[in-house]
Amino acid sequence: MSSSTITTTLARLRQTFDSGKTRPIEWRLKQLEEIERAMREHESDFADALHKDLGKCRFESVMTEMSFVEEEAKYARKHLRNWMKPTRVRTPMMAQPGRSYIEPEPKGVVLIIAPWNYPLSMVCAPLVGAVAAGNCAIMKPSEITSHTSAALAAILPRYLDPDAFAVIEGGVPETTELLEQQFDHILYTGNERVARIVMTAAAKHLTPVTLELGGKSPCLIDKSADIEVAASRIAWGKFINAGQTCVAPDHVLVHRDVATQFVEAITRRIKDFYGEDAEQSPDYPRIASERHTARFADLLKGQKIHHGGRVDVAKRFVEPTIVLDPPKDCGLMTEEIFGPVLPVITVDEMHHAIKFVADRPKPLALYLFTKSKVLEDAVLNRLSAGSVCINDAVIFMVSPELPFGGVGNSGMGRYTGWYGFETFSHMRPVMKRGFRLDAPIRYPPYTEKKAKLMKLVR
Ligand code: NAD
Secondary structure: OOHHHHHHHHHHHHHHHHHOOOOOHHHHHHHHHHHHHHHHHOHHHHHHHHHHHHOOOHHHHHHHHHHHHHHHHHHHHHHHHHHHOOEEEOOOHHHOOEEEEEEEEEOOEEEEEOOOOOOOHHHHHHHHHHHHOOOEEEEEOOOOOHHHHHHHHHHHHHHOOOOOEEEOOOOHHHHHHHHHOOOOEEEEEOOHHHHHHHHHHHHHHOOOEEEEOOOOOEEEEOOOOOHHHHHHHHHHHHHHHHHOOOOOOOEEEEEHHHHHHHHHHHHHHHHHHHOOOHHHOOOOOOOOOHHHHHHHHHHHOOOOEEEOOOEEOOOOEEOOEEEEOOOOOOHHHHOOOOOOEEEEEEEOOHHHHHHHHHOOOOOOEEEEEOOOHHHHHHHHHHOOOOEEEEOOOOHHHHOOOOOEOOOHHHEEOOEOOHHHHHHOEEEEEEEEEOOOOOOHHHOOOOOHHHHHHHHHHO
């Protein structure tokens, strides 16, 4: 994509936004409906593209990508009329008689930059918020998942208003070029390094940003937990998308009394899910690229592997792997793993696990498996994370009522449901007064009497 195409596309979108076309609720509802229709009518095309890019089976693609987006759009359509209503607030005595309210207005033309791990939903789920809020949007899918990027570029323009939306494909040069332009909001999903580049570029135009990042999401397992259920839920959350999920449990901190039981249970569940040889399972995805696969061979060198460990770079295959008690300073414990390798660290007491997490950057998700309310309270009081899920993993993502976003190093801002609408809206305060009753108390000359009255009417 040439730079002149980027500037002409942006100019077209800006003209559309300025014309007011995107503001009426009817237009927004229609675009949301079109997103749903595109997901439904092209389920096979998207599933094929996702299979080529990530070896994802159709069930998983539908569940975590197309249905996720469809549900998000449906939910927005159902609630949009309410969301768009102004909220009345109190008007202080000083400004009486008067009316005050907060009403959402669209921000303008927004940019959505997406990563490769959920290459469809990370473009389209934020798009739902942008559309609901009445914006125009440029979407930039990840170049690493090129088939899904091409499918989005071919399909979305056939459904969405072409005056208001555009998919721009490409890699670093195109993203860099986009970031030089002025947008009214940028939502970036990806890694911390590029997030800094995005934020620096946004700073030049004072553009607000939402940064959806990753990190090492820990999973604490107490001896009171139901270990069989915990193992099933953690195995599912860890190995869907072959561990390439931003909120996947990164590592486990398990109480010594139940550590062996947990390791045996999760190993059994891996075999139940994917058979003795996961490479033969149609349900087990591949790593996005050979470069990303090779990283796992390095990360696993010298580790105590309890299960799995096989890496085939040419096939982009990494076996579901359980590593026992890796050294704290190795790559597995310092980098976001972002793949199907689960380190299991044994702790003598749960407060050691709490300290372990507290000493590290705030994660995107925090998982705790326990029946103890005391431990639950201790974890919630002591630890910060983008989201917390107690006694399950990843499943909280299905709720459009819960905002999704990080804190500290795991990101800033949030979306899904109302929160996506809010992110892409300016919540504009309006105070309206009439011309009658123009009390002179606030006008000079200031007197003692006025000062006393002022205290009373505040
Ligand atoms: P990626 O390499 O696909 O990069 C993301 C986007 O940034 C792409 O569109 C790419 O073109 C662009 N980009 C890359 N380098 C750039 C540069 N130098 N300048 C400008 N743009 C550039 O994806 P990734 O970053 O490897 O994604 C994985 C990360 O994303 C993980 O850390 C994961 O946890 C995180 N993630 C977070 C969420 C969330 O919602 N919080 C969701 C998915 C993934």
